Amino acid sequence: MSVITRYIFLLFAKHLALCLAGFLALYLVVDFVEKIADFLGHGLPLSTVALYFAAQIPNVAVLLTPVAALVSVLVTLVLLSRNSEIVAFKGSGVSLYRLSRPLLAAGLALSLIVFVLGNVLTPYTAALANGIWDGQVRNRRADAAAEIVEDIWLKDVRLFERLGAYDESRRAAENLSIVHLDENLDLASRIEARRGLFSPEGLRLFGVEEKTYSGGTGRLRAYELKRSEELFLPGHPLPPEGLGRRSQAPADEMNVAALAEAVVNLTAEGFNPVKQIVDLHFKFSSSLIALVMIVVGLPLGFWREKGGSVAVGLVLGLTLSFAYLVAQEVSRTLGYAGLIPPMVAAWLPNGFFFLLGLYLFSYVRQ
Helix, strand or coil, rough: HHHHHHHHHHHHHHHEEEEHHHHHHHHHHCCCCHHHHHHCCCCCCHHHHHHHHHHHHHHHHHHHHHHHHHHHHHHHHHHHHHHHHHHHHHHHCHHHHHHHHHHHHHHHHHHHHHHHHHCCCCCHHHHHHHHHHHHHCCCCCCCCCCEEEEEEEEECCCCCEEEEEEEEECCEEEEEEEEEEEECCCCCEEEEEEEEEEEEEEEEEEEEEEEEECCCHHHHHHHEEEEEEEEEEEEECCCCCCCCCCCCCCCCCCCHHHHHHHHHHHHHHHCHHHHHHHHHHHHHHHHHHHHHHHHHHHHHHCCCCCCCCCCHHHHHHHHHHHHHHHHHHHHHHHHCCCCCCCHHHHHHHHHHHHHHHEEEEECCCC
Protein backbone atom coordinates (compact mmCIF):
# COMPACT_ATOMS: atom_id res chain seq x y z
CA MET A 1 0.00 0.00 0.00
CA SER A 2 1.49 3.35 -1.08
CA VAL A 3 1.83 6.34 1.22
CA ILE A 4 -0.95 8.25 -0.59
CA THR A 5 -3.35 5.30 -0.44
CA ARG A 6 -2.69 4.73 3.24
CA TYR A 7 -3.02 8.44 4.06
CA ILE A 8 -6.38 8.90 2.31
CA PHE A 9 -7.74 5.58 3.53
CA LEU A 10 -6.87 6.31 7.18
CA LEU A 11 -8.31 9.82 6.93
CA PHE A 12 -11.55 8.46 5.49
CA ALA A 13 -11.70 5.65 8.08
CA LYS A 14 -11.33 8.14 10.92
CA HIS A 15 -14.16 10.31 9.63
CA LEU A 16 -16.29 7.25 8.93
CA ALA A 17 -15.90 6.00 12.50
CA LEU A 18 -16.80 9.42 13.91
CA CYS A 19 -19.82 9.87 11.63
CA LEU A 20 -21.14 6.35 12.17
CA ALA A 21 -20.72 6.62 15.95
CA GLY A 22 -22.43 10.02 15.98
CA PHE A 23 -25.35 8.96 13.79
CA LEU A 24 -25.78 5.74 15.76
CA ALA A 25 -25.76 7.55 19.09
CA LEU A 26 -28.25 10.13 17.81
CA TYR A 27 -30.61 7.43 16.52
CA LEU A 28 -30.48 5.44 19.75
CA VAL A 29 -31.06 8.53 21.91
CA VAL A 30 -34.10 9.55 19.88
CA ASP A 31 -35.42 5.97 19.89
CA PHE A 32 -34.82 5.71 23.65
CA VAL A 33 -36.69 8.94 24.39
CA GLU A 34 -39.57 7.85 22.17
CA LYS A 35 -39.98 4.33 23.60
CA ILE A 36 -38.81 4.45 27.21
CA ALA A 37 -42.30 5.38 28.45
CA ASP A 38 -43.73 2.27 26.74
CA PHE A 39 -41.11 0.04 28.33
CA LEU A 40 -41.61 1.46 31.80
CA GLY A 41 -45.40 1.48 31.38
CA HIS A 42 -45.34 -2.30 30.83
CA GLY A 43 -43.08 -2.88 33.80
CA LEU A 44 -40.21 -4.43 31.83
CA PRO A 45 -36.92 -4.84 33.68
CA LEU A 46 -33.96 -2.65 32.74
CA SER A 47 -32.08 -5.71 31.49
CA THR A 48 -34.77 -6.29 28.84
CA VAL A 49 -34.68 -2.61 27.84
CA ALA A 50 -30.90 -2.73 27.54
CA LEU A 51 -31.12 -5.95 25.50
CA TYR A 52 -33.60 -4.33 23.11
CA PHE A 53 -31.38 -1.33 22.38
CA ALA A 54 -28.27 -3.51 22.16
CA ALA A 55 -30.07 -5.67 19.57
CA GLN A 56 -30.89 -2.51 17.63
CA ILE A 57 -27.22 -1.52 17.18
CA PRO A 58 -26.28 -3.95 14.32
CA ASN A 59 -29.45 -3.20 12.37
CA VAL A 60 -29.11 0.57 12.72
CA ALA A 61 -25.40 0.43 11.92
CA VAL A 62 -26.14 -1.39 8.65
CA LEU A 63 -28.81 1.18 7.74
CA LEU A 64 -26.62 4.20 8.58
CA THR A 65 -23.36 2.99 7.03
CA PRO A 66 -24.16 4.36 3.52
CA VAL A 67 -25.11 7.75 5.01
CA ALA A 68 -21.92 7.82 7.07
CA ALA A 69 -19.86 6.79 4.02
CA LEU A 70 -21.23 9.64 1.89
CA VAL A 71 -20.75 12.25 4.62
CA SER A 72 -17.26 10.92 5.40
CA VAL A 73 -16.03 11.06 1.81
CA LEU A 74 -17.33 14.63 1.46
CA VAL A 75 -15.73 15.73 4.75
CA THR A 76 -12.45 14.02 3.84
CA LEU A 77 -12.21 15.71 0.46
CA VAL A 78 -13.31 19.08 1.84
CA LEU A 79 -10.53 18.96 4.44
CA LEU A 80 -8.01 18.01 1.75
CA SER A 81 -9.18 20.98 -0.31
CA ARG A 82 -8.99 23.40 2.63
CA ASN A 83 -5.41 22.36 3.24
CA SER A 84 -4.61 22.69 -0.50
CA GLU A 85 -3.57 19.04 -0.53
CA ILE A 86 -5.58 18.21 -3.64
CA VAL A 87 -3.73 20.97 -5.54
CA ALA A 88 -0.44 19.61 -4.21
CA PHE A 89 -1.31 16.06 -5.28
CA LYS A 90 -2.27 17.21 -8.78
CA GLY A 91 0.88 19.32 -9.02
CA SER A 92 2.91 16.20 -8.21
CA GLY A 93 1.28 14.29 -11.06
CA VAL A 94 -1.27 12.38 -8.97
CA SER A 95 -4.63 12.25 -10.80
CA LEU A 96 -8.05 12.41 -9.22
CA TYR A 97 -8.62 8.83 -10.38
CA ARG A 98 -5.58 7.82 -8.33
CA LEU A 99 -6.92 9.68 -5.30
CA SER A 100 -10.31 8.04 -5.74
CA ARG A 101 -9.01 4.47 -5.69
CA PRO A 102 -8.61 4.07 -1.89
CA LEU A 103 -12.07 5.58 -1.33
CA LEU A 104 -13.66 3.23 -3.87
CA ALA A 105 -11.83 0.29 -2.30
CA ALA A 106 -13.20 1.37 1.07
CA GLY A 107 -16.70 1.49 -0.46
CA LEU A 108 -16.34 -2.07 -1.74
CA ALA A 109 -15.12 -3.24 1.65
CA LEU A 110 -18.05 -1.53 3.38
CA SER A 111 -20.50 -3.13 0.93
CA LEU A 112 -19.06 -6.57 1.66
CA ILE A 113 -19.26 -5.99 5.41
CA VAL A 114 -22.87 -4.77 5.13
CA PHE A 115 -23.83 -7.82 3.07
CA VAL A 116 -22.25 -10.24 5.55
CA LEU A 117 -23.79 -8.51 8.57
CA GLY A 118 -27.16 -8.33 6.83
CA ASN A 119 -27.20 -12.09 6.27
CA VAL A 120 -25.38 -13.41 9.32
CA LEU A 121 -26.04 -11.13 12.29
CA THR A 122 -28.84 -8.62 11.72
CA PRO A 123 -31.63 -11.18 11.00
CA TYR A 124 -31.17 -12.59 14.50
CA THR A 125 -30.80 -9.23 16.26
CA ALA A 126 -33.82 -7.88 14.35
CA ALA A 127 -35.88 -10.90 15.42
CA LEU A 128 -34.75 -10.36 19.02
CA ALA A 129 -35.62 -6.64 19.00
CA ASN A 130 -38.94 -7.19 17.23
CA GLY A 131 -39.81 -10.00 19.63
CA ILE A 132 -39.28 -7.73 22.64
CA TRP A 133 -41.18 -4.80 21.14
CA ASP A 134 -44.09 -6.73 19.59
CA GLY A 135 -44.34 -9.51 22.14
CA GLN A 136 -43.70 -7.73 25.43
CA VAL A 137 -44.59 -4.10 24.71
CA ARG A 138 -47.25 -4.14 22.02
CA ASN A 139 -48.50 -7.66 22.88
CA ARG A 140 -48.87 -8.62 19.25
CA ARG A 141 -49.03 -12.19 17.99
CA ALA A 142 -47.50 -12.38 14.54
CA ASP A 143 -49.18 -15.71 13.82
CA ALA A 144 -52.64 -14.42 14.72
CA ALA A 145 -52.75 -11.23 12.68
CA ALA A 146 -55.36 -11.80 10.02
CA GLU A 147 -55.01 -9.97 6.75
CA ILE A 148 -56.30 -10.07 3.21
CA VAL A 149 -54.03 -11.95 0.83
CA GLU A 150 -54.03 -11.55 -2.93
CA ASP A 151 -53.51 -13.61 -6.06
CA ILE A 152 -53.86 -17.15 -4.66
CA TRP A 153 -53.86 -20.29 -6.80
CA LEU A 154 -55.42 -23.48 -5.42
CA LYS A 155 -54.95 -26.75 -7.28
CA ASP A 156 -56.53 -30.18 -7.19
CA VAL A 157 -56.53 -33.12 -9.57
CA ARG A 158 -59.38 -31.76 -11.71
CA LEU A 159 -59.80 -28.30 -10.27
CA PHE A 160 -57.82 -25.08 -10.65
CA GLU A 161 -58.95 -22.07 -8.67
CA ARG A 162 -57.64 -18.52 -8.53
CA LEU A 163 -58.69 -16.01 -5.88
CA GLY A 164 -57.90 -12.40 -6.69
CA ALA A 165 -58.21 -11.53 -2.99
CA TYR A 166 -59.19 -13.63 0.03
CA ASP A 167 -60.30 -12.58 3.52
CA GLU A 168 -60.11 -15.67 5.74
CA SER A 169 -61.94 -14.00 8.63
CA ARG A 170 -65.09 -13.75 6.47
CA ARG A 171 -64.28 -16.63 4.10
CA ALA A 172 -64.90 -14.14 1.31
CA ALA A 173 -63.08 -13.92 -2.00
CA GLU A 174 -63.10 -11.49 -4.91
CA ASN A 175 -62.39 -11.95 -8.62
CA LEU A 176 -62.57 -15.75 -8.68
CA SER A 177 -61.64 -18.01 -11.59
CA ILE A 178 -62.57 -21.69 -11.31
CA VAL A 179 -61.56 -24.24 -13.96
CA HIS A 180 -62.97 -27.79 -13.94
CA LEU A 181 -61.45 -30.64 -15.96
CA ASP A 182 -63.25 -33.74 -17.15
CA GLU A 183 -62.17 -37.37 -16.70
CA ASN A 184 -59.74 -37.04 -19.63
CA LEU A 185 -58.27 -33.88 -18.01
CA ASP A 186 -59.70 -31.76 -20.82
CA LEU A 187 -61.30 -28.41 -20.08
CA ALA A 188 -64.90 -28.96 -18.96
CA SER A 189 -65.96 -25.57 -17.62
CA ARG A 190 -64.61 -22.19 -16.58
CA ILE A 191 -66.36 -19.93 -14.09
CA GLU A 192 -65.56 -16.27 -13.52
CA ALA A 193 -67.17 -14.52 -10.56
CA ARG A 194 -66.97 -11.07 -9.06
CA ARG A 195 -67.34 -12.30 -5.49
CA GLY A 196 -67.62 -15.57 -3.58
CA LEU A 197 -68.52 -16.76 -0.08
CA PHE A 198 -67.15 -20.11 1.14
CA SER A 199 -68.99 -22.30 3.63
CA PRO A 200 -68.83 -25.95 4.70
CA GLU A 201 -71.83 -26.61 2.44
CA GLY A 202 -70.19 -25.16 -0.67
CA LEU A 203 -69.36 -21.95 -2.52
CA ARG A 204 -71.85 -19.18 -3.32
CA LEU A 205 -70.82 -16.98 -6.23
CA PHE A 206 -72.06 -13.55 -7.28
CA GLY A 207 -71.74 -11.84 -10.65
CA VAL A 208 -71.10 -15.12 -12.48
CA GLU A 209 -70.04 -15.87 -16.06
CA GLU A 210 -69.88 -19.62 -16.79
CA LYS A 211 -68.51 -21.31 -19.90
CA THR A 212 -69.32 -25.00 -20.41
CA TYR A 213 -67.14 -26.63 -23.10
CA SER A 214 -68.09 -29.46 -25.43
CA GLY A 215 -66.50 -30.85 -28.60
CA GLY A 216 -63.56 -29.53 -30.59
CA THR A 217 -59.96 -29.11 -29.48
CA GLY A 218 -57.77 -26.26 -28.34
CA ARG A 219 -59.00 -22.74 -29.02
CA LEU A 220 -61.64 -24.02 -31.43
CA ARG A 221 -63.62 -25.81 -28.72
CA ALA A 222 -67.27 -24.85 -28.62
CA TYR A 223 -68.74 -23.61 -25.37
CA GLU A 224 -72.02 -22.45 -23.96
CA LEU A 225 -71.92 -19.09 -22.18
CA LYS A 226 -74.25 -18.45 -19.27
CA ARG A 227 -74.40 -15.35 -17.07
CA SER A 228 -76.17 -15.17 -13.73
CA GLU A 229 -76.24 -12.94 -10.68
CA GLU A 230 -75.83 -15.85 -8.26
CA LEU A 231 -74.63 -19.46 -8.43
CA PHE A 232 -74.17 -22.05 -5.70
CA LEU A 233 -71.61 -24.87 -6.03
CA PRO A 234 -72.49 -27.53 -3.42
CA GLY A 235 -69.60 -29.44 -1.89
CA HIS A 236 -66.97 -27.02 -3.19
CA PRO A 237 -63.86 -27.36 -0.96
CA LEU A 238 -62.91 -24.65 1.49
CA PRO A 239 -59.54 -22.95 1.05
CA PRO A 240 -56.95 -24.33 3.48
CA GLU A 241 -56.67 -22.59 6.83
CA GLY A 242 -53.91 -20.06 7.25
CA LEU A 243 -54.17 -18.34 3.85
CA GLY A 244 -55.20 -15.13 5.56
CA ARG A 245 -52.54 -15.20 8.23
CA ARG A 246 -49.01 -13.92 8.15
CA SER A 247 -46.80 -16.99 8.16
CA GLN A 248 -43.65 -15.27 6.93
CA ALA A 249 -41.24 -13.34 9.11
CA PRO A 250 -40.50 -9.72 8.17
CA ALA A 251 -37.76 -9.24 5.58
CA ASP A 252 -35.35 -7.76 8.12
CA GLU A 253 -35.51 -11.04 10.08
CA MET A 254 -34.58 -13.17 7.06
CA ASN A 255 -31.32 -13.63 5.19
CA VAL A 256 -30.94 -14.32 1.47
CA ALA A 257 -31.29 -18.09 1.87
CA ALA A 258 -34.45 -17.78 3.98
CA LEU A 259 -36.04 -15.33 1.54
CA ALA A 260 -35.20 -17.55 -1.44
CA GLU A 261 -36.74 -20.53 0.36
CA ALA A 262 -39.85 -18.47 1.17
CA VAL A 263 -40.25 -17.54 -2.51
CA VAL A 264 -40.05 -21.21 -3.55
CA ASN A 265 -42.48 -22.37 -0.85
CA LEU A 266 -45.04 -19.63 -1.47
CA THR A 267 -44.95 -20.24 -5.22
CA ALA A 268 -45.48 -23.97 -4.68
CA GLU A 269 -48.45 -23.22 -2.41
CA GLY A 270 -50.17 -21.11 -5.05
CA PHE A 271 -49.17 -17.62 -3.89
CA ASN A 272 -47.67 -14.91 -6.04
CA PRO A 273 -44.75 -13.83 -3.77
CA VAL A 274 -44.01 -10.48 -5.40
CA LYS A 275 -43.14 -8.82 -2.09
CA GLN A 276 -40.69 -11.55 -1.13
CA ILE A 277 -39.04 -11.47 -4.57
CA VAL A 278 -38.61 -7.69 -4.32
CA ASP A 279 -37.16 -8.05 -0.81
CA LEU A 280 -34.77 -10.74 -2.05
CA HIS A 281 -33.38 -8.45 -4.77
CA PHE A 282 -33.12 -5.59 -2.28
CA LYS A 283 -30.95 -7.80 -0.05
CA PHE A 284 -28.29 -7.65 -2.77
CA SER A 285 -28.78 -4.09 -4.00
CA SER A 286 -28.88 -2.57 -0.51
CA SER A 287 -25.45 -3.94 0.31
CA LEU A 288 -23.93 -1.81 -2.49
CA ILE A 289 -25.44 1.49 -1.36
CA ALA A 290 -22.23 2.46 0.46
CA LEU A 291 -20.21 2.11 -2.75
CA VAL A 292 -22.83 4.05 -4.73
CA MET A 293 -22.83 6.84 -2.16
CA ILE A 294 -19.05 7.15 -2.41
CA VAL A 295 -19.26 7.30 -6.22
CA VAL A 296 -21.76 10.16 -5.87
CA GLY A 297 -19.68 11.92 -3.21
CA LEU A 298 -16.36 11.86 -5.09
CA PRO A 299 -17.17 14.48 -7.77
CA LEU A 300 -18.90 16.70 -5.23
CA GLY A 301 -15.85 16.56 -2.97
CA PHE A 302 -13.42 17.20 -5.82
CA TRP A 303 -15.48 20.09 -7.21
CA ARG A 304 -13.45 22.74 -5.36
CA GLU A 305 -9.69 22.41 -5.31
CA LYS A 306 -9.28 25.01 -2.54
CA GLY A 307 -11.44 26.00 0.41
CA GLY A 308 -14.78 24.45 1.20
CA SER A 309 -16.87 24.06 4.31
CA VAL A 310 -17.21 20.93 6.43
CA ALA A 311 -20.73 22.02 7.42
CA VAL A 312 -21.73 22.27 3.76
CA GLY A 313 -20.33 18.80 3.15
CA LEU A 314 -22.32 17.45 6.09
CA VAL A 315 -25.57 19.03 4.93
CA LEU A 316 -25.01 17.96 1.32
CA GLY A 317 -24.31 14.38 2.38
CA LEU A 318 -27.44 14.18 4.51
CA THR A 319 -29.55 15.73 1.74
CA LEU A 320 -28.33 13.28 -0.90
CA SER A 321 -28.82 10.37 1.50
CA PHE A 322 -32.39 11.46 2.13
CA ALA A 323 -32.99 11.76 -1.63
CA TYR A 324 -31.67 8.24 -2.13
CA LEU A 325 -33.87 6.81 0.63
CA VAL A 326 -36.93 8.46 -0.90
CA ALA A 327 -36.06 7.06 -4.34
CA GLN A 328 -35.48 3.62 -2.81
CA GLU A 329 -38.83 3.55 -1.01
CA VAL A 330 -40.69 4.76 -4.09
CA SER A 331 -39.02 2.06 -6.18
CA ARG A 332 -39.76 -0.57 -3.52
CA THR A 333 -43.44 0.44 -3.44
CA LEU A 334 -43.69 0.23 -7.23
CA GLY A 335 -42.14 -3.23 -7.07
CA TYR A 336 -44.57 -4.40 -4.37
CA ALA A 337 -47.46 -3.14 -6.50
CA GLY A 338 -46.18 -5.07 -9.52
CA LEU A 339 -45.85 -1.89 -11.61
CA ILE A 340 -42.18 -2.59 -12.36
CA PRO A 341 -40.24 -5.90 -12.28
CA PRO A 342 -38.70 -6.82 -8.90
CA MET A 343 -35.13 -6.65 -10.20
CA VAL A 344 -35.71 -3.21 -11.70
CA ALA A 345 -37.30 -2.01 -8.45
CA ALA A 346 -34.27 -3.12 -6.44
CA TRP A 347 -31.52 -1.86 -8.73
CA LEU A 348 -33.07 1.29 -10.22
CA PRO A 349 -32.01 3.68 -7.39
CA ASN A 350 -28.47 2.28 -7.37
CA GLY A 351 -28.20 2.54 -11.14
CA PHE A 352 -29.52 6.10 -11.25
CA PHE A 353 -27.23 7.46 -8.52
CA PHE A 354 -24.22 5.52 -9.82
CA LEU A 355 -24.66 7.02 -13.29
CA LEU A 356 -25.25 10.43 -11.70
CA GLY A 357 -21.91 10.13 -9.91
CA LEU A 358 -20.08 9.17 -13.11
CA TYR A 359 -21.75 12.03 -14.98
CA LEU A 360 -20.73 14.60 -12.36
CA PHE A 361 -17.19 13.18 -12.25
CA SER A 362 -16.82 13.81 -15.98
CA TYR A 363 -17.26 17.55 -15.31
CA VAL A 364 -14.61 17.74 -12.58
CA ARG A 365 -11.38 19.36 -13.72
CA GLN A 366 -8.78 16.60 -13.73
